[in-house]
Amino acid sequence: MGTIGLAVIGAGYWGPNLVRNAQATPGLRLQYLCDLDAGRARKVLGEYSTVAVSDSLDEVLADPAVDAVAIATPAATHLPVAMKALEAGKHVLVEKPLAATYDEGRLLVEAADKRGLTLMLDHTYCYTPVVEHLRTLVRGGGIGSVQYLDSVRINLGLVQPDVDVLWDLAPHDLSIFLSILPDGVRPIAVAAHGSDPIGAGRACVAHLTIELTGGAMAHVHVNWLSPTKVRTMIIGGSSRTVVWDDLNPAQRLAIYDRGVDRKDATEIGEQTRAQTMVSYRTGDMVAPALPEKEALRAVMAEFRDSITQSRPPLTDGRSGLRVLSILEAASASLAKGGVFLPIRSVETSTEGVNA
Amino acid sequence: MGTIGLAVIGAGYWGPNLVRNAQATPGLRLQYLCDLDAGRARKVLGEYSTVAVSDSLDEVLADPAVDAVAIATPAATHLPVAMKALEAGKHVLVEKPLAATYDEGRLLVEAADKRGLTLMLDHTYCYTPVVEHLRTLVRGGGIGSVQYLDSVRINLGLVQPDVDVLWDLAPHDLSIFLSILPDGVRPIAVAAHGSDPIGAGRACVAHLTIELTGGAMAHVHVNWLSPTKVRTMIIGGSSRTVVWDDLNPAQRLAIYDRGVDRKDATEIGEQTRAQTMVSYRTGDMVAPALPEKEALRAVMAEFRDSITQSRPPLTDGRSGLRVLSILEAASASLAKGGVFLPIRSVETSTEGVNA
Amino acid sequence: MGTIGLAVIGAGYWGPNLVRNAQATPGLRLQYLCDLDAGRARKVLGEYSTVAVSDSLDEVLADPAVDAVAIATPAATHLPVAMKALEAGKHVLVEKPLAATYDEGRLLVEAADKRGLTLMLDHTYCYTPVVEHLRTLVRGGGIGSVQYLDSVRINLGLVQPDVDVLWDLAPHDLSIFLSILPDGVRPIAVAAHGSDPIGAGRACVAHLTIELTGGAMAHVHVNWLSPTKVRTMIIGGSSRTVVWDDLNPAQRLAIYDRGVDRKDATEIGEQTRAQTMVSYRTGDMVAPALPEKEALRAVMAEFRDSITQSRPPLTDGRSGLRVLSILEAASASLAKGGVFLPIRSVETSTEGVNA
Amino acid sequence: MGTIGLAVIGAGYWGPNLVRNAQATPGLRLQYLCDLDAGRARKVLGEYSTVAVSDSLDEVLADPAVDAVAIATPAATHLPVAMKALEAGKHVLVEKPLAATYDEGRLLVEAADKRGLTLMLDHTYCYTPVVEHLRTLVRGGGIGSVQYLDSVRINLGLVQPDVDVLWDLAPHDLSIFLSILPDGVRPIAVAAHGSDPIGAGRACVAHLTIELTGGAMAHVHVNWLSPTKVRTMIIGGSSRTVVWDDLNPAQRLAIYDRGVDRKDATEIGEQTRAQTMVSYRTGDMVAPALPEKEALRAVMAEFRDSITQSRPPLTDGRSGLRVLSILEAASASLAKGGVFLPIRSVETSTEGVNA
Structure with a gap:
């Protein structure tokens, strides 16, 4: 063609x-x-x-x-x-x-x-230099195993006529999560809380808590009512942690060699207090050079x-389905007062399109 | 004496x-x-x-x-x-x-x-110049009615031997909320989610969602594992919104004349779409001068x-009880998978101490 | 037409x-x-x-x-x-x-x-919302009399083949100064220092010090070699001071009711030490809402x-001449080791164009 | 003892x-x-x-x-x-x-x-973790040869009764420069500009330009009248550049692998335009972990x-003399309208004290 x-x-x-x-x-x-x-x-x-x-x-x-x-x-x-x-x-x-x-x-x-x-x-x-870097880093094991994800996407946003803040903004966070998580780490359940303090007829502030296979937790905070804009994602890993501040173009990504490690019982002898069972790393931070390009x-x-x-x-279409499966479960949770509800799993296509 | x-x-x-x-x-x-x-x-x-x-x-x-x-x-x-x-x-x-x-x-x-x-x-x-300013502002009606509160308190913190991150850090946020909320706005139910991704034996990351009388929602994010420190609280009001960044000593408080208003039906005539039912304010921001003093x-x-x-x-002691009532309900919610649980109410003392 | x-x-x-x-x-x-x-x-x-x-x-x-x-x-x-x-x-x-x-x-x-x-x-x-706001504020007396101006414009810039960093970058700062200064406050002399640490054949780092009528001083720092970008201007006034950070789109202008005042001798009685002859204002800061538009x-x-x-x-053309008159004097000062040299004055056109 | x-x-x-x-x-x-x-x-x-x-x-x-x-x-x-x-x-x-x-x-x-x-x-x-890190880095060749230094130390400061802003604040910057510069790079001449816009009887705003052996230039901006506090030093090197922001405790030092290099004529063949004679590096930034301790x-x-x-x-005492030699030359330059004046050299002690 x-x-x-x-x-x-x-x-x-x-x-x-x-x-x-x-x-x-x-x-x-x-x-x-x-x-x-x-x-x-x-x-x-x-x-x-x-x-x-x-x-x-x-x-x-x-x-x-x-x-x-x-x-x-x-x-x-x-x-x-x-x-x-x-x-x-x-x-x-x-x-x-x-x-x-x-x-x-x-x-x-x-x-x-x-x-x-x-x-x-x-x-x-998913096509920004930041997410491309994160995908390689996180899926390639560069931060160890994923411990938690936390995304905040708040600003004075347009109150939409047809969808709530969850459907308007969270697809960004969810598609990013799905794009960077290693194979085998999948969302399995979600709980959602929301509120509509201005009487708009739909949630204007919402929080999603997502359970991932392996026990890690992801959280998303979306908000149409904040006078200040925040676009921050933290991806905590067992060996490194990444902080993405999308409003800081001079330093969008910061990769910290900093965290809390658990020691083996053998290392700590008879000691049993929790404080003695963890150790702290406080190493350097690296901000990788990223190209400026339009996603x-x-x-x-x-x-x-x-x-x-x-x-x-x-x-592909399936990545869109995965986002929809989380959004639908989140809406159902919202309606039920915030209980955790399972997320439908979407199988990966095993053949090429056009095949 | x-x-x-x-x-x-x-x-x-x-x-x-x-x-x-x-x-x-x-x-x-x-x-x-x-x-x-x-x-x-x-x-x-x-x-x-x-x-x-x-x-x-x-x-x-x-x-x-x-x-x-x-x-x-x-x-x-x-x-x-x-x-x-x-x-x-x-x-x-x-x-x-x-x-x-x-x-x-x-x-x-x-x-x-x-x-x-x-x-x-x-x-x-509660004795910092910031909270003293907030108490006067919020309780005095300076931001209109409270629409939402959002507090983030995360950093690389000491994993405590005896308490989880909720009991370690959230008392700060909760005592601040209680100190600045107007009379008649009280926490009535709480849901808590948490995770322990390092195997410390207790939650190291947690999210609290609190329902207030009147329908507003408060949220608290506490985290011992974040490589970067965040200490931010947003208090959204119907007429103004305050953002408190405690790590910015040159400008801890920012009071925004910015927000989303709902119009009365009479103002909008036949229009019924949500977009036409709200209007946006984007006024100035004022950062009040605050004294520097040790709380x-x-x-x-x-x-x-x-x-x-x-x-x-x-x-007083009752303010301590109020914090405990929220923490206990939050711990129970955490154990039950995040359902909302009611918060015990603590009556105000009607007489002076020493009386 | x-x-x-x-x-x-x-x-x-x-x-x-x-x-x-x-x-x-x-x-x-x-x-x-x-x-x-x-x-x-x-x-x-x-x-x-x-x-x-x-x-x-x-x-x-x-x-x-x-x-x-x-x-x-x-x-x-x-x-x-x-x-x-x-x-x-x-x-x-x-x-x-x-x-x-x-x-x-x-x-x-x-x-x-x-x-x-x-x-x-x-x-x-000169056509940005910031400079339009500054022009009204400063020329309208909103900061009192102008005490000093300080502009920093540094980043990793393109080393130009035909002009030095002064001619490349300082026209921005100079045209802004000329655009916002009250009538009667004019640049009268300039001293320039520069260096070429990479052997480019022209100054890559330069500092301009400008004397204004009335005794105030303006300073411009331009630099092609800085790994970080800074675009900051401070305009100190007798009653208020403005800080413009062009890289902070959420808060480009900050107007401070903060400064140092001189007391009259009558106010301080017999005291003669300088510390007792000044007083300090530490009032609020206002960040005005500015429209986002392309200049x-x-x-x-x-x-x-x-x-x-x-x-x-x-x-108009004369504003371009005024910038050239400063640049030429600055280049001459640079060649003479940084002595102050007078700036040619450009009369204002007294008739409309097209007249 | x-x-x-x-x-x-x-x-x-x-x-x-x-x-x-x-x-x-x-x-x-x-x-x-x-x-x-x-x-x-x-x-x-x-x-x-x-x-x-x-x-x-x-x-x-x-x-x-x-x-x-x-x-x-x-x-x-x-x-x-x-x-x-x-x-x-x-x-x-x-x-x-x-x-x-x-x-x-x-x-x-x-x-x-x-x-x-x-x-x-x-x-x-000179005893802060930052300067200790800088001393090792810069004197150890970690940024290549020093190309320029730029220090800004401005805030709403106390107008001193006996000294001007130069003698009050610049000793900090000068002692830091002297402490981190490699052997053989010494200040040889200084020009100073200053102004007293509030009528305090002494300079409240001042700029120092210092020529170093080898052709590099150092600049210091000190100011008692700024409503905002800035404490920034940039040390530009041929291979790396360091930015020190002392008001950002979470990231005081940032070391950039970013800059402008000059190509040899042999690399660029017949090309002679300046643009083709330089190349740009835009590598990562590293923020080293520094201990928090009281200097x-x-x-x-x-x-x-x-x-x-x-x-x-x-x-030692000689480091104090070196600072005085620069301050005295700067004051003389200030009095003479900003001409460059030579700085007295102070020999290093060749024997131990107490010997």
Whole structure:
């Protein structure tokens, strides 16, 4: 396949970013920006663009110059829009979350599998230099075994009309967790607490506690009401611990050779007090040099490559299903007052897409 | 009463701070430093001190020059040591927590009440300039109604031999909450999650979620394993929100005129989507000038004044009981997998001590 | 005049920013991107643009659809390129510095004056929300009289082939100073120190000390070799002091009611020691809410408005001359070992352009 | 020699710190706190101390139990007080600066040399873990050759009655420079600019530019009027660069493998533009783990050890002279409008003290 013809569907909040990055990606040819409101699409493109505008999804999908679509419409429409695209034989890149429910997402994954088409999630954070570094580090054993994860994502955010803060913000944290955790460490249960102190009709502040196989715990704090912005993740390991502060561009990642170790009983002789059973490491910190690059550019490149190489993308449909499985269990826990509920497991695809 | 004769009991981690501040407080006369290990007490005092050392609590309590004791021994010993002091007619200042259990704490409160003696908790944070400012601001309506509280207290901490991270660190957050919340806003239920990823035999990472009367939620994150230290509290209000970063001495408090407001239906006409039902304020931030002073100095002054003025101290025995009631419910929730459990209510004393 | 036809000259480092912002500015119509290397210009525009590319300045200037040009070529070419444009009757927006020397800049100012054309400097920082706020505050007396200014602009920067660090970076600081200082406070002399520790053939680290009328001192530290980036300006006033940290987007400006006051002799009676002659204010700090907007968008709007309204732009040719007068004196001081040298004064235009 | 009997002279701002640290140092025995105002001395010691108070320097020096004195009196009195002590055969630790003038300091150095007594400067910063780390790193070649030094020491400071901001604050920076620079890199000339915008009668803001042998430049910015506190030093090297932020206790030192290198002509062939003659390194940053300890404790230990081991202390009298030589040249430059003036060189002692 030579150049891949692309249509972006949806000219709202995220669509313009897709348009800009698609245009800058070699191997992609942006053919359409499609929106029910053609004027909005036209405004996004500006007065100087040669890209076509359409208000008809059918028209776009009927054009053989379109090989693939990137969907940035509200989550509730992901199933019909993406399904239509898959049925028209188009590869699909879709905004998070994959769909409004796990079952809807499942249908999309099966449809893509059946047709051998790429179904990719735009989990943008997974393509940042930080997460790429973390993935290699954590999965490669560079911090020892994972002891805990803690993510805080709070700011004065837009109260969404259709989803609560959990569905709006936590997909970022969950997709990052899934992207960096070693094979064999999986979320198995989740408890969620939330509150709606402004009477918005949905949780505006929420906390997720996730049990992982092996006993480690992950926690996510999302909040639309905080006057200050915090974007911090800590990944505690048995040999090193990483602190990611995404608002500190000069030093996003800090890797600490610092922590608490447990001694073997043989090392401590007759002593039995807990204080004597642990030792403390307080070594240096290393802040690795990371390239500055736009993650969405890498998303576009991965979409292109997964299509041309007929292989699953890094964030394939199943990664979207895994996020949905946690979100659904979290919503159920929220409704039940915060009890732990099991998370459905999603098997890994054993064959390539397009196979 | 003229000068108050004082004995400090316990020369371990915190005792030296009590010794230093007692010596610097007019109206107090430090008579003894008492520890089972007299050598340790002698070392704390140094070679240049005229203060007496004793390894006998009985000897200290028998001395009529001792009017009051400040207890900095392990929590499990608070009941016997403080009870003995109260029975000997001494006023008591005790380290947090008041006692090892709510029922033990109750006995101490009753014993002090019966004898008209001061029983005061050393909730040191409640005497910092920051908390004093917050108390006036929040209780005085300066942030509107309280919408949420969020406290993070994490660092590479000492794994304690006898208590988990909840009992070690959360008393700080809880006593602060209780100290600044307006009358009528009380904790009613708590859920706790924790984990012990290093095999220490007790939770080293924990999250508390607290329901307050009126529907607001408070959250506390405590962690002994973090390589970086965080001491941050956010108090979200309907008109303003405060962020307290205790590790930023140049700007500990930031008061934001920033937040999300809900509009009345009448204001928005026929519109019903959530986005149109909220509005956003993004005003200035004010960082109030705060004096730099040592909180423990103010603790000592309050202990002295509550004795000489025969009035309950700001952090009286009941404030210690309130903290214990939350900790006990939290521990029970932790044991039951994180379900919400009710918090016992502690009535306010209706009469002065010493009455 | 309706829509203004614009050509951007130069497709190097800064040109793409001009292209992007010109396209997004109502009232401007981007007709050409002109570069000696047409391929480079083509690449900047991308595959989807309807804007014309030209490698001929003459062709562009001959096109009557072009009313104005924005020049982003090396400083040494500003005189010939801008002069040609003015002679062709085009309005000119030019990158800082105005020209390679004061005398060259003078020719451009006179040429624009003579023809009644707009000559505007792209002193981008002067159009940021921060500098707009500072201008109102400082010129409006909001900090009292100006006592000192201190600007630090250091990072690992590109060692330029044609200019030293002073000419590369200090124009930013100088144009900001000139933009916010009250009328009547002007730079009168400058001393410069610099060093070239890497053997680059030009100063890579430099310090400017500027005497202002009234006795206040301004200092600028510019450095290409620092591994960390600092962009801080302090403006000390008799009643308040402002600290601008441009790398802290959440709190760029902090206005302190803090400082040192001198008491009148009558207030201090017989006391004569200096310590008793001053008093200290330690009041609150206010961080004003500032809009987030791209300064270059405002540059384009001001260029457009100054043309359509036939008025001098905020950063007119004379503001560029003032910067050149300081830079030239600074270079001379550098060559003479750091002695103070007088700064030429530039009179304010007394008539509108286009008059 | 067994325990060293010590008297602290001066109970003002710094004296209490000397008292506290002397008492905590094994091998020292604090015999007196001496001040013209005995009440002030008594208050510093508090009610619980066995240390003697005296208002008579003669009395103190006549006591054979006193082997050494630590002087914390105003700089103008250093010569008479220290000289008297040396003449009485006492070892001397003296606050910075060594004396009010270079010539006075010279007399003290000679007096101590003649008698074989320790004369030590309390350059406290030189004993911090940070400077100890820097000394090993920089003198050991760990950053390559030194390219530039830049120190900023600004805050809302006390306007001193007898000295300007240069003499008040810059001794810290200068003693640190001297302590960490490799042998053979020495200050040879200095230029100073200053201003007194509040009419205090002395410079309140000042900038020092220092030429070092080898061509590197050091710069110091000191300021009493800044509402915010900055304590930052950058030491640029040919292979690495260190940034010290003393107000960030969690990460005081950051060592960057980042910088600009010059290429040899042979590497770049025919290219001659400056841009092609440099290359950029952007490697990792390492923040070394540093112990937390009180520097003044180490000062006391060094004073003790230099006496008992009959060796010059790390910060001997000559280090004090070197600081004075720079300060005097700086003051002269300030008076002459900022011209560079040579710095007197101070030879290293070739024999041990006490020899």
